[in-house]
Amino acid sequence: MLDSSFSSHPSMTDDIDKPALPGFTRKGQTHNYSVLRKFLWRAVPTTSQPADSAEPQHLAQLIQACPADMSLWTDDQGGDATATDVAPPAPQIRYIDLTKNRSLVVHQLDDLDKVIVRQEYVDFMAHADAIAMRGKKVKVFLTGQPGIGKSIGACYFLFRLLASRQSVFFITDQSNVYYISEAGVEVANITSPDMDDVAVANALSRSWVLIDVDTGFLNWSPPTWVECARCLVWTSPPWERRMRHFIKQYNATAWYMKPWTFEEIAAVTCVSSLTPFFGKPSLLTLPNKGYWRTETPKTFGRGSPGVDRSHGAS
Numbered sequence: 315m316l317d318s319s320f321s322s323h324p325s326m327t328d329d330i331d332k333p334a335l336p337g338f339t340r341k342g343q344t345h346n347y348s349v350l351r352k353f354l355w356r357a358v359p360t361t362s363q364p365a366d367s368a369e370p371q372h373l374a375q376l377i378q379a380c381p382a383d384m385s386l387w388t389d390d391q392g393g394d395a396t397a398t399d400v401a402p403p404a405p406q407i408r409y410i411d412l413t414k415n416r417s418l419v420v421h422q423l424d425d426l427d428k429v430i431v432r433q434e435y436v437d438f439m440a441h442a443d444a445i446a447m448r449g450k451k452v453k454v455f456l457t458g459q460p461g462i463g464k465s466i467g468a469c470y471f472l473f474r475l476l477a478s479r480q481s482v483f484f485i486t487d488q489s490n491v492y493y494i495s496e497a498g499v500e501v502a503n504i505t506s507p508d509m510d511d512v513a514v515a516n517a518l519s520r521s522w523v524l525i526d527v528d529t530g531f532l533n534w535s536p537p538t539w540v541e542c543a544r545c546l547v548w549t550s551p552p553w554e555r556r557m558r559h560f561i562k563q564y565n566a567t568a569w570y571m572k573p574w575t576f577e578e579i580a581a582v583t584c585v586s587s588l589t590p591f592f593g594k595p596s597l598l599t600l601p602n603k604g605y606w607r608t609e610t611p612k613t614f615g616r617g618s619p620g621v622d623r624s625h626g627a628s
Contacts, residue, residue: 332497335514337506341499346420347484347492348499353417354476355496369436370477376415377431379406382580407581418473422465422486422526428585432463434572435470441569442545452545453564457552458571464549467571468526471547481521483543488527488534493517507539518542525549535559 334340341348356372382405408431412419423429442452458464472494475482481495485504493500495517507514523543525536532553540546541564550556552570560566 334497334500335493335502335517336508336511337514338493338500338502341492341501345499347494349417350420350472351476351494351499354473355479356477369439369474373473373477376418377408377410379408380581380585381405382407382577382584405577405581407578409581409585418469420469420472422469429466429469430463430578430582431470432467432578434463435467438467438569439471439474442547446545451543452547453541453566454547454569455557455560455566456547456549456569456571457557459573460551462571462573464551464571465526465528468524468547468549471522471524475522475524481517483518483521483523483540485523485525485527485536485540493521495521504537507537509539509542514539515542518544520544522547532556535563540564 343349343352354373356370409428410418410431411428412423413427438454438456442454445452456464456467472482472484476494479496481493484492484494489504490501491504491507493502507518509515509518518539519542521543522545523536523540525540525546525548527534527536527548528551532555535556536548546564546566548560550560557568561568
């Protein structure tokens with residue numbers, strides 16, 4: 315049951331008659347982002363923390379936990395256990411079952427049944443919030459090896475922000491930008507936002523911009539208006555030229571995502587009812603309706619546990 319301070323239904327008090335931003339067009343209620351917004355955008359307590367500082371309860375309740383079966387990684391040659399051996403508690407890995415929450419399925423998740431909610435995503439949101447709480451704008455190039463979970467991370471960030479009633483400009487290709495707010499969902503050509511327009515400037519100043527433009531657009535860079543956002547995050551492959559350009563142009567920092575842990579991979583195999591085909595696999599291939607299909611990432615860049623992985627321009 316939801317906490318009594320939260321509405322048990324999507325907010326019905328939004329100003330649907332509010333005109334779209336100049337250059338934007340309102341999307342209908344059946345558009346997938348409209349469905350997502352209606353599902354997540356709910357009333358919050360007046361005493362709540364800043365919108366992006368904590369995982370909203372009604373989002374957290376959609377996330378399940380699975381213990382990682384670490385016996386999958388036991389070395390068969392490691393010797394017999396003794397009576398005094400005590401197994402450590404199995405780590406809990408969180409995930410969302412999309413088959414039970416179809417309203418969350420945006421196009422990046424079309425081929426998936428379940429997605430891991432990595433602790434890495436939660437840590438990044440805490441990092442971004444800490445910057446914002448110091449009165450600074452958040453500008454981050456979030457990167458990591460292919461398959462590490464950048465696009466799913468962008469979706470989690472979107473879910474969490476909408477569940478906190480935080481407006482978002484969402485860019486997933488080089489042509490369009492979606493604006494999701496209390497008034498609904500709007501779309502425009504990515505070159506349309508006019509920073510000389512007061513309504514656009516005000517909307518950006520209180521919004522996040524999430525960018526998840528990936529393969530095929532190596533030379534693409536975001537339009538300059540994105541730097542006016544409250545928080546700017548680009549999830550991207552580790553293309554050096556793109557990263558250096560973004561960091562320099564927007565005075566941004568880089569966040570290197572940690573590789574998948576054995577615990578995360580073990581939890582995936584449990585949730586998917588799969589058995590790795592190696593004792594300690596370097597490659598785990600899942601079905602089309604699975605989590606991911608990639609090599610188990612090695613340590614990337616300067617990222618390592620216990621180290622601040624945010625680096626500015628040199």
